[in-house]
Amino acid sequence: MSNVMQWALAESERMKINNSTTMSSTEFWSFVNGGMEGAGVSVNEKTAMKVSAVYACVGLIGGAISCIPLPIYQTKKGEREKIDHEYHYLLNREANKDYSAAVFWQTLIESVLLHGDGFARILRPSSVSHRAIGFEWYHKRDVSVFKHDGMIFYALTKEGVQEVVHSDDMIHVPGLGFDGLNGMSQITYVLRNSAGIALAADEFSADFFANGAKPDFALEYPGKVSPEQQDMIRNTWADRHQGASKRNLPALMTGGAKVHELTMNAEDAQLLTTRKFQVEDIARIFGVPPHMIGHTEKSSSWGTGVEQMSIGFVKYTLARHLRKIEQELNRKLFGRSDTFVEFNTAGLERGDYKTRMEGYRVALGRAGEPGWMTVNEIRKKENQASIAGGDELNTGISSNEEQNTESTDTE
16 A cells, blocks of 8 residues: 555544534534434435425425536537537446446435535556546545545545545546535535424324314313323323324313313414525525425416526526536546537426527528528427438528629629
C-alpha cells in the first residue's frame, strides 16, 4: 500500500471520529437511535421518504432527469454536431453490468437531494487507462472526501473493502452548501424540521383515526371508585367505543358518570392545515411547483399557467442539477477537448400541440420571412422519419425573385 493510501485511510478514520465528537449529546442520542430529531420524530433517509411530499419531490426530480437523453457532441469549425461515441451507451443505456443508466441517474440525484452529494466511481479497464467502461454509484456514508498536497481524494468503503481514489476517477455532484469537499445534507438541515413536522402530523392522524376519529376522554364518577372498578370501567369503555368500527356506538353513562374531553380534536389542532402547509414547505425546499406533486389547491390544474410552471420547473429546478452533471462529466471524461455532453431537455419543454405547430410555422418561415429550421429538423423533433427534399432551408426568397436576381447579376 502506498504512503498516500495509508495516509488517506488514516485521514478518513480521523474525519469520522472528529465528525462524531462534534455532535451535541441530543444529536448523538438521536443519531444512534435512527436519525436526527425533528418535531420530536426521528428524521433520516428512510423516515424522510415516508413523507409523501418528500417521496414525490425526490421521485419527480430524479425520475425526470433519468428520462432526459444525454447525447454527445463535438465542435468542428465553430459548429456543433451530434456524434456516435462509445460513452453514449454508458450514459443512456447501461451504467454498468448491474443496473441501467436510468437507475444510475435517479439514484445519484436522490443522493444529492437527500444527502447533499452524489458519488459515482468511474470504472476503467486498468489503473493507467483514461478510458471509462462504466460508472458505479456509492452511498454518501461509504465515501470520505479529503485534500492532500493540493489534490482531492476519496476514501471508499464497499462490502468491507477500503480503497482510495483520485478525484479524476470519481464523479462528484454536490448540492447546496458546498464547502470544497462536501455539500450540505438536506436531511440534517432543511428537512429536519419540515419532514419531522410532517411525520408527527402523520403519526397523530394515524392515532386519531385508530381511536375512532375521537379525542381522548376522562370519565368522572362521583364518590370513591375502587381500583377494580376503575379497571372494569376503563376496559368496558375501550371494548365498546374504541376503534373505527365502533365509532358510532352510543355511550351509556350510569351512576352519575360524566365525560370530559382531554385533547383537541383534529379541527382545533388545525391538522389538515398543518399537513397542507408542510406539502408546500417541502415543495419549496426542493424547488418543485406544488401542483406537480398533486397539491393543486391554490393553482388550477388546467390552462397555460400550469404549463408555464412546468416549463419553469425544467429551467429553474432541473437545470441547476443538469448543468453540474454536464460539467462534471465533461471535466472527467473529455477534459479540454472539443467533445462534450449536454442534456436534451426539448422533450420536457414541449408545449401543447397547437402551440408547437404555430412555432413550427414561424421556424419554417412564412409570409416571405426566412426560416431557421428545415422540414426534416421539425419532423425529427416530432419523431417522424425524414423525407426527400426536407433538408432545404427556406431563405424567404421565392424562385421568381432568385431568377430575377440571377438575370440582374448576368447583365
